[in-house]
Amino acid sequence: MTKVIHCRVRRASGHALVALLGMSAPALAQSDMVGTWSGTVAQNEGSSGYSVVMTITATAATTDYPDLKCGGALKRVGSAGGYVFYTETITHGRLDQGGRCIDGTITTTPAQGKLAWGWFGTFKGKALNGYALLTRR
Secondary structure, eight states, X not given: OOTTOEEEOOHHHHHHHHHHHHSOOOXXXXXXXXXXXXXXXXXXXXXXXXXXXXXXXXXXXXXXXXXXXXXXXXXXXEEETTEEEEEEEEEESBGGGTSSBOOEEEEEXXXXXXXXXXXEEEXXXXXXXXXXXXXXX
């Protein structure tokens, strides 16, 4: 769910996301990703420039979007080539309950001591994507 956050991201930005996610990344142990990560999200449609906080433990992961007053629970659905894939279920601030966020998927990969973060979802027939470079808190 791309937080029906209406972002204005130039088309080139969307290509930057594809290029970033297409880079090869070293394998990361789950324990290396444990912690709290934060950054600013750019999005192709809807809101943009909002903060994301992703918390990863040994057994769970969550997202929080403080500026949008929403967040969710993540289910790790796989990993390959240094990437970790999650589905995100918004648990508070859902669009269908008067909030601003929708369910989606998240992909993460290490990026020189940071965490490259990509989100994908659909809303009203539109493909939405957001991306950020997260720093460990």
